[in-house]
Amino acid sequence: xxxxPGSTALKMATRKKIAIMTSGGDSPGMNGVVRACVRMAIHMxxxxxxxxxxxxxxxxxxxxxxxxxxxxxxxxxxxxxxLIGTARCMAFYERPGRLVAAKNMILNGIDxxxxxxxxxxxxxxxxFRAEWPSLLDELVSAGELQAEQIEPYKxxxxxxxxxxxxxxxxxxxxxxxxxxxxxxxxxxxxxxxATASSHSRAFVIEVMGRHCGWLALMAGVATGxxxxxxxxxxxxxxxxxxxxxxxxxxxxxxxxxxxxxIAEGALxxxxxxxxxxxxxxxxADKDGLGLDTRITxxxxxxxxxxxxxxxxxxxxxxxxxxxxxxxxxxPETKTCFIAIxxxxxxxxxxxxxxxxxxxxxxxIEMQDxxxxxxxxxxxxxxxxxxFIMTTAVQLDKEMLLPKEKQMKIGFINVGAPAGGMxxxxxxxxxxxxxxxxxxxxxxxxxxxxxxxxxxxPLGAVRPFDWLEVDGWASKGGSEIxxxxxxxxxxxxxxxxxxxxxxxxxxxxLVGGFEAFHAVAQLRRAxxxxxxxxxxxxxxxxxxxxxxxxxxxxxxxxxxxxxxxDYCDKIKQSASATRRRVFxxxxxxxxxxxxxxxxxxxxxxxxxxxxxxxxxLEMLAADVRHLKDxxxxxxxxxxxxxLILINEKASKVYNxxxxxxxxxxxxxxxxxxxxxxxxxxxxGGVPSxxxxxxxxxxxxxxxxxxxxxxxxxxxxxxxxxxxxxxxGIKGASVVFSPVKTIEEEETDWPNRRPKAAFWLEMKGIVxxxxxxxxxxxxx
Ligand code: ATP
Numbered sequence: 113x114x115x116x117p118g119s120t121a122l123k124m125a126t127r128k129k130i131a132i133m134t135s136g137g138d139s140p141g142m143n144g145v146v147r148a149c150v151r152m153a154i155h156m157x158x159x160x161x162x163x164x165x166x167x168x169x170x171x172x173x174x175x176x177x178x179x180x181x182x183x184x185x186x187x188x189x190x191x192x193x194x195l196i197g198t199a200r201c202m203a204f205y206e207r208p209g210r211l212v213a214a215k216n217m218i219l220n221g222i223d224x225x226x227x228x229x230x231x232x233x234x235x236x237x238x239x240f241r242a243e244w245p246s247l248l249d250e251l252v253s254a255g256e257l258q259a260e261q262i263e264p265y266k267x268x269x270x271x272x273x274x275x276x277x278x279x280x281x282x283x284x285x286x287x288x289x290x291x292x293x294x295x296x297x298x299x300x301x302x303x304x305x306a307t308a309s310s311h312s313r314a315f316v317i318e319v320m321g322r323h324c325g326w327l328a329l330m331a332g333v334a335t336g337x338x339x340x341x342x343x344x345x346x347x348x349x350x351x352x353x354x355x356x357x358x359x360x361x362x363x364x365x366x367x368x369x370x371x372x373x374i375a376e377g378a379l380x381x382x383x384x385x386x387x388x389x390x391x392x393x394x395x396a397d398k399d400g401l402g403l404d405t406r407i408t409x410x411x412x413x414x415x416x417x418x419x420x421x422x423x424x425x426x427x428x429x430x431x432x433x434x435x436x437x438x439x440x441x442x443p444e445t446k447t448c449f450i451a452i453x454x455x456x457x458x459x460x461x462x463x464x465x466x467x468x469x470x471x472x473x474x475x476i477e478m479q480d481x482x483x484x485x486x487x488x489x490x491x492x493x494x495x496x497x498x499f500i501m502t503t504a505v506q507l508d509k510e511m512l513l514p515k516e517k518q519m520k521i522g523f524i525n526v527g528a529p530a531g532g533m534x535x536x537x538x539x540x541x542x543x544x545x546x547x548x549x550x551x552x553x554x555x556x557x558x559x560x561x562x563x564x565x566x567x568x569p570l571g572a573v574r575p576f577d578w579l580e581v582d583g584w585a586s587k588g589g590s591e592i593x594x595x596x597x598x599x600x601x602x603x604x605x606x607x608x609x610x611x612x613x614x615x616x617x618x619x620x621l622v623g624g625f626e627a628f629h630a631v632a633q634l635r636r637a638x639x640x641x642x643x644x645x646x647x648x649x650x651x652x653x654x655x656x657x658x659x660x661x662x663x664x665x666x667x668x669x670x671x672x673x674x675x676x677d678y679c680d681k682i683k684q685s686a687s688a689t690r691r692r693v694f695x696x697x698x699x700x701x702x703x704x705x706x707x708x709x710x711x712x713x714x715x716x717x718x719x720x721x722x723x724x725x726x727x728l729e730m731l732a733a734d735v736r737h738l739k740d741x742x743x744x745x746x747x748x749x750x751x752x753x754l755i756l757i758n759e760k761a762s763k764v765y766n767x768x769x770x771x772x773x774x775x776x777x778x779x780x781x782x783x784x785x786x787x788x789x790x791x792x793x794x795g796g797v798p799s800x801x802x803x804x805x806x807x808x809x810x811x812x813x814x815x816x817x818x819x820x821x822x823x824x825x826x827x828x829x830x831x832x833x834x835x836x837x838x839g840i841k842g843a844s845v846v847f848s849p850v851k852t853i854e855e856e857e858t859d860w861p862n863r864r865p866k867a868a869f870w871l872e873m874k875g876i877v878x879x880x881x882x883x884x885x886x887x888x889x890x
Contacts, residue, residue: 127157127158127159128153128158128159128223128224128438128439129158129159129161129220129221129222129223129224130149130153130158130159130160130161130222130223130224130225130226130435130438131160131161131162131163131177131217131220131222131224131225131226132145132146132149132150132153132160132161132162132163132196132225132226132228133162133163133166133167133169133170133196133225133226133227133228133229134146134166134194134196134197134198134227134228134229134275135166135167135198135199135201135227135228135229135230135232135233135236136166136198136200136229136230136232136233136275136276137198137230137276137277137415138193138194138198138275138415139194139230139275139276139277139287139288139289139290139292139293139415139416140192140193140277140288140289140292140293140415140416140417140418140419140420140423141275141288141289141292141419141423141424141426141427142193142194142198142228142275142288142289142427143185143188143189143191143192143193143194143195143419143427144188144189144288144419144423144424144427144428144431145228145273145275145288145427145428145430145431145434146162146185146188146194146195146196146228146431147185147188147189147428147431147715147880148427148428148429148430148431148432148435148880149226149431149432149434149435150162150180150182150184150185151182151185151879151880151882152431152432152435152436152879152880153435154181154182155879155880156435156439158435158439159179160179160180161177161178161179161180161220161222162177162178162180162196163176163177163196163225164176164177164178164196164197165196165197165198165199165201166197166198166199166200166201166229166233167199167201167203167204167209167213167233167236168199168201168203168204169197169199170204170213170216170217171201171203171204171209171212171213171216172216173212173215173216173219173220177216177220177222182882186715187683187687187715189419189424189427189428189713189714189715190418190419190676190680190683190714191418192415192416192417192418192419193415193417198229204236204240205236207243207247210239210240210243210247211247211250211251213240214240214244214247214248214251215251215256215257217265218248218251218257218261218262218265223264223265223269224269224270224271224438224441225237225268225269225270225271226270226271226272226273226431226434226435226438227270227271227272227273228272228273228274228275228288229272229273229274229275229276230274230275230276230278230280230281230287231276231280231281231466231469231470233272234272234274234281234449234462234465234466235466235470237270237272237447237462238447238462238463238466240268240270241268241270241447244267244268245266248262248265248266266443267443269438269441270447270462271434271437271438271441271447271448271449271450272447272448272449272450272462273288273430273431273434273449273450274287274288274449274450274451275287275288275289275427276288276289276290277289277290277292277293277320277327277414277415277416278290278320278321278323278324278326278327279324279326279327280321280323280324280326280469280472281449281465281466281469282465282468282469282471282472282487282488282489283449283451283460283464283465283468283489284449284451284452284453284460284465284489285451285452285453285454285489285491286422286426286452288423288426288427288430289416289419289423290326290327290423291420291422291423291800291801292416292417292418292419292420292423293320293327293414293415293416294327294330294331294334294800294801294804295416295420295673295799295800295801296410296413296414296416296417297319297327297331297410297414297800298331298334298335298586298800298803299797300317300408300410300413301317301331301335301337301371301373302335302586302797304317304371304408305335305369305371305586308368308369308370308371309368309369311404312368312369312404313369313370313403313404313405313406314359314369314370314371314372314392314395314396314401314403314404314405314406315369315370315371315372315405315406315407315408316372316374316388316391316392316395316405316406316407316408317331317371317372317373317374317407317408317409317410318374318375318376318388318407318408318409318410319331319373319374319375319376319410319414320375320376320410320414321342321343321375321376321377322343322375322376322377323343323377323472323473323476324343324344324375324377324472325340325341325342325343325344325345325375325377325378326488326492327375327414328340328341328342328373328374328375328378329342329492329495329496329499330495330800330804331373331800332373332499332503333495333498333499333502333803333804333807333808334535334585334586334800334803334804334807335371335373335585335586335803336502336503336538336582336583336584336585336586337371337372337373337503338358338359338362338367338370338371338372338503339355339358339359339372339373339503340372340373340374340375340499341372341373341374341375341378341386341391342375342377342378342496343375343377343378343379343476343484344472344476344481344484344485344488344492345481345484345485345496346378346379346380346381346386346481347380347381347386348381349380349381351380351386352394355372355391355394355395356394356395356400356401357507358503358504358507359372359395359401359403360401361504361505361506361507362582363401365578365579365582366579367579367582370395370403370405372391372395374386374388374391377476379476381479381481382479383477383479388407388409389407392405392406392407418680420673420676420799420800420801421669421672421673421675421676421709421710421713422669422672422799422801424676424712424713424714425709425712425713425873426452428712428876428880429457429712429873429876430450430452430457432876432879432880433450433457433459434450437450437459446461446462446463447461447462447463448460448461448462449461449462449465451465453843454840454841454842454843454844454845455663455664455840455841455842455843455869456842456843458843468487471483471487472484472487472488475487491808494808495804495807495808498539498807498808498811499807501542501543501546501811502538502539502542502543502546502807502811503542504546505542505545505546505578506545506546508546511546511547512546512547512548513547513548513549513818513821515548516821516822517818517821517822518547518548518549518550518821519549519550519617519618519817519818519821520549520550520552520614520615520616520617520618521540521544521549521550521551521552521616521617521618521619521620521814521817522552522554522573522611522614522616522618522619522620523537523540523541523551523552523553523554523576523592523620523622524554524557524558524561524592524619524620524621524622524623525537525557525590525592525593525594525595525621525622525623525627525653526557526558526594526595526596526621526622526623526624526626526627526630527557527594527596527623527624527625527626527627527653527654528594528596528624528654528655528794529588529589529590529594529667529794530623530624530653530654530655530665530666530667530668530670530671530794530802531588531655531666531667531669531670531671531794531795531797531798531799531802531803532653532666532667532669532670532798532799532802532803532805532806533589533590533594533622533623533653533666533667533806534584534585534587534588534589534590534591534798535584535585535586535587535666535798535802535803535806535807535810536622536651536653536666536806536807536809536810537553537576537581537584537591537592537622537810538581538582538584538585538807539806539807539810539811540620540810540811540813540814541576541578541581542578542581542582543810543811543814543815544814545578547814547818549814549818550575551575551576552573552574552575552576552614552616553573553574553575553576553592554572554573554592555572555573555574555592555593556572556592556593556594556595557593557594557595557596557597557623558595558597558598558599558601558602558607558630559595559597559601559602560572560593560595561573561602561607561610562602562603562606562607562610563602573610573614585803586797586798586803587797587798588670588794588795588796588797588798589794594623596626597626598626598629598630598633599630599633599634599637600633604633604637604640604641605641607634608637608640608641608643608644609643611643611644611646612643616646617646617647617820617821618646618647618648618649618817618820619634619646619647619648619649620648620649620651620810620813620814620817621648621649621650621651622650622651622653622666622810623650623652623653623654624652624653624654624656624658624659624665625654625656625658625659625701625863625864627650627652627653627659628650628652628659628660628661628837628850628853628854628858631648631649631650631835631837631850632835632850632854634648634835635648635835635850635851638829642825645825645826645828645829645834646820646825646828646834647816647817647819647820647828647834647835648834648835648836649813649816649817649835649836649837649838649847650836650837650838650850651666651806651809651810651813651838652664652665652666652837652838652839653665653666653667653806654666654667654668655667655668655670655671655699655700655706655793655794655795656668656699656700656701656703656705656706657700657703657705657706658700658701658702658703658705658863658864658865659837659839659865660837660853660854660857660858660859660864660865660866661837661839661841661848661850661853661857661865662837662838662839662840662841663839663840663841663842663869663870664805664839664840666798666802666805666806666809667794667795667798667802668705668706668709668802669799669801669802669805670794670795670798670799670802671699671706671793671794671795672706672709672710672713673795673799674789674792674793674794674795675698675706675710675713675789675793676710676713676714678696678789678792679696679710679713679714679716679754679756680714682694682696682752682754682787683714683752683753683754684752685752686752686753686754686785687752691742691745691752691781691782691783692752692753692782692783692784692785693717693738693752693753693754693755693771693774693782693783693784693785694752694753694754694755694771694784694785694786694787695754695755695757695767695768695770695771695774695784695785695786695787696754696755696756696757696767696786696787696788696789697757697758697759697766697767697786697787697788697789698710698756698757698758698759698789698793699758699759699790699791699793700758700759700760701759701760701863701864702722702760702862702863702864703722703723703758703863703864703868704719704720704721704722704723704724704758704761704868704874705868705870706758706793707719707720707721707756707757707758707761708721708756708870708873708874708877709870709873710756711754711756711874711877711881712873712876712877714754714756715754715880715881716754716755716756716877716881717734717737717738717741717753717754717755717881717882717883718734718755718756718878718881718883719755719756719757719874719877719878720755720756720757720758720761720762720765721758721761721874722758722760722761722862723868723871724761724874725761725762726757726761726762726765731765731770731773733884734755734883735773735774735777737882737883737884738753738774738778738782739777739778739781741753741882742778742781742782743781755770757770766786767786767787767788768786770786771784771785771786772784809838809845812838812845813838816833816836816838816847819833820834832849832851832852833847833849835849835850835851836848836849836850837850837853842869
C-alpha cells in the first residue's frame with residue numbers, strides 16, 4: 113500500500129492500535145472522519161482499525177473489527193453516509209453487552225477508541241469508560257481473560273467526535289454533518305419558495321429535530337422564513353395570533369409567499385405538541401387568513417448525502433485532532449471530545465457536554481424553556497434573536513429606538529460579488545426598520561455614488577424597499593451593485609461632499625479587500641473632511657477570504673462548496689477514464705486560503721499557494737511522488753488525483769504548464785489535464801453557512817454603529833472603534849479598529865493578512881494526501 117513517506121519520521125515509543133467507529137444516526141462527514149483518523153494514525157506510526165456497525169460491531173467482534181490500510185479510505189471524503197456502517201445497538205445499553213465489547217477490544221489489542229456519533233453514542237462511550245476498570249475485573253474473575261492479558265489495557269483511552277445532523281450537543285458550535293443537512297434543507301426551501309410565490313401559497317415545512325431546533329432555526333434565518341417553531345423556545349399561549357399577525361403583516365406588505373418552518377419536536381408552553389397540520393389548518397382557516405396552504409415533510413433527504421465543504425473541513429481537522437488527543441492522553445487526562453468554537457478546534461471534557469445535552473432535554477421536559485435556551489450555545493440564542501428582529505419587522509414597537517438615537521445609515525458594497533452579500537444587506541435593512549433607522553442603498557459602490565453626483569442626484573442613492581429586500585436572503589451576487597473603485601479614485605472630496613449632502617450618520621460596508629482599503633482611506637481623510645467623522649464598519653465579504661481582521665469572509669464558504677463540487681466531478685472523470693491527474697487553478701488572489709481549504713475538502717495530492725510559492729525542486733518532488741503512487745496502484749484502482757494551484761502561486765508555472773510537465777514526465781504511465789473553474793467559484797445561490805453568518809454578523813454591525821448614535825464628530829474621530837472591521841478570530845467574533853489592523857496586521861503589497869491562520873491546515877492536506885514533506889534546500 114502507498115504509505116506516506118513522512119510516517120516513518122514520527123514513530124511512537126509504543127505502537128498504538130487505534131480503532132475508529134461511527135455510531136447513532138449517520139451524518140455527512142463521517143467518512144471524512146474515518147479517513148482522517150486512519151491516515152493520521154498511520155502517519156503517526158500507529159495501526160488503524162475500524163469497528164464496523166457501531167457498538168454492535170464492538171459487541172460482535174470478529175470480522176466487525178478490521179485493520180485499515182492507507183489506501184482503504186481513498187476517495188472517502190466525497191462519500192455520503194458512513195461506509196463503515198452504523199447501527200443502534202440494544203446490547204450496549206446493558207452491562208453484559210459492554211462486558212463482551214471490552215473483551216473484544218482487548219482480544220484485538222485495541223488501546224484507544226475514537227467514536228463519532230451523537231449524544232447517545234457519546235453517553236454510551238462515557239459509561240463504557242467509567243465502567244472500564246470494573247469490566248476488566250469481571251472479565252478476569254469470570255475467567256474470560258487472564259490478569260496478564262488485561263494488564264496493558266488498564267486505562268481506556270476514548271475520544272469523542274460529534275457527528276450528528278441535529279447539532280444537539282452543548283459545548284460545540286457545530287457538529288459534523290449539521291451544515292450539510294442545513295444545506296439540503298435550504299435547497300429544498302428555495303425550491304418550494306418559487307412555487308409558493310407563483311401560486312401565492314403558504315407552505316408549512318417540517319424539518320428534523322426532536323429535541324433540538326438548530327436546523328429549523330438556521331433554516332428560518334437562512335431562507336428568511338416568516339415563522340418558525342422550535343422545541344427550546346415554545347411560543348406563548350397566543351402563538352396562533354402571533355403567527356397570524358406576522359403572516360398577515362407580511363402579506364399586507366405585499367409578500368406573495370408564506371413559509372413556516374417547524375421542527376419535529378415543536379411544543380407549546382405546556383408541553384403539547386404543535387403539529388404541521390395544526391399550523392396548516394390555522395393558515396388555511398377560511399375565517400382567518402384563508403391561505404392556500406400545503407405541508408412538506410422533508411424527511412430523510414435531510415440526512416444529506418455528500419458532505420458540504422465545511423463538514424469535510426470539520427471532519428478532517430477534528431479527526432486529526434482526535435488522533436493527537438489519543439496519543440497525548442495519560443491515565444490522568446479527562447476523557448475529551450473535539451469541539452469547535454467559532455473558528456477554533458478545541459478539546460473539551462466529554463462528560464460535561466453529555467451532561468449538558470441531557471439537561472437541555474430535561475429542561476424542555478420540565479418546561480423550563482429559559483434554561484433550555486441558556487444551555488444552548490451563544491450562537492443559538494443570538495440567531496434566535498436575529499430571526500425575530502428580521503421577521504417581525506415594525507411589529508414590535510418596543511424595539512424602536514428613541515428618535516434622537518435613530519440614524520440614517522448608508523449601505524455600500526465594494527469589490528467583487530460574494531455569496532451572502534445580499535443576505536447581509538437584507539438582514540441589516542430589516543434590523544434598521546425594526547429600530548427606526550433609515551437604511552439607504554448606495555448603488556454600485558463608490559463609483560456609482562460619485563458618478564451620480566450633481567445638483568440632481570441620479571438615483572444611485574435610494575431608500576430600501578422592504579418587500580424587494582425581503583426576497584434577497586437566497587440571492588447570489590450583489591443586488592445593490594458592487595464596484596472595486598476606492599474613494600480616492602472616485603474623488604475623496606466628492607465622496608465626503610455626498611456624505612454631507614445626504615446627511616449620513618453612519619456607513620455600513622460589505623465587501624472584500626478593496627472595501628477594507630476604502631474604510632482605511634475614509635478614516636485617514638477625516639482630518640480633512642469632517643463629514644467623514646461618522647461611524648463606519650465593514651462586514652468582510654470576498655471569496656478569497658483575504659480581508660485582514662478576520663479569519664472568515666462571507667462568500668468564502670460558498671466558493672469552497674462550488675470548488676469542492678467541481679473537484680468531485682473532475683475527480684470522478686479522472687478516475688473513470690484512466691489514470692489521470694487534474695491540475696485545477698483556483699481563485700483567491702494572493703491568498704492560498706481557497707486552494708488549501710479546497711484541497712482539504714477533496715483530498716488533493718498537492719496544493720500550491722502564493723504564500724509558499726512553487727519551485728522547480730518542489731515540482732520535481734511532486735512528479736516523483738505521483739509516479740510512485742501510480743506505480744503502486746498496479747491497476748487495481750483507477751483513482752484520479754488532483755493538484756490545486758492558486759492563480760497567483762507562481763509567475764512561471766500555471767495549471768497548463770504543470771499538466772504538460774506531468775504528462776511529459778509520466779512517459780505514458782499516467783495522463784494529465786488542466787482545468788480552470790474560473791468565476792464559477794463566486795457561486796450561484798450562496799451557501800447556508802454564508803447566509804446564516806451574514807444575518808448574524810450584519811445585525812452585529814448595525815448594533816455596533818448604533819453605539820455612536822448622538823455622539824459628536826470629535827468624539828467619533830478620536831474613538832478607534834468608530835472605523836472597524838467585524839471578524840471571526842479564533843473562538844470569538846470581534847470588532848477590530850481598522851487603524852490597528854491596517855498598521856499592524858496587513859500585508860499591503862500582497863493584499864492579505866500578515867498571518868495566515870490556515871497555514872497549519874496546509875500541512876494536514878499534505879499529510880493526509882500522502883505528499884512527502886518537502887523542504888526547500890538551504
Ligand atoms: P443521533 O444524534 O443520530 O440520535 P446518537 O448517537 O444520539 O445519534 P443513539 O441511538 O442515541 O444515537 O445512540 C447510538 C448507540 O449508542 C445506541 O444504539 C447504543 O448502542 C449506544 N448508547 C446510547 N445511549 C447509551 C447509554 N445511555 N448507555 C449505553 N449505550 C448507549
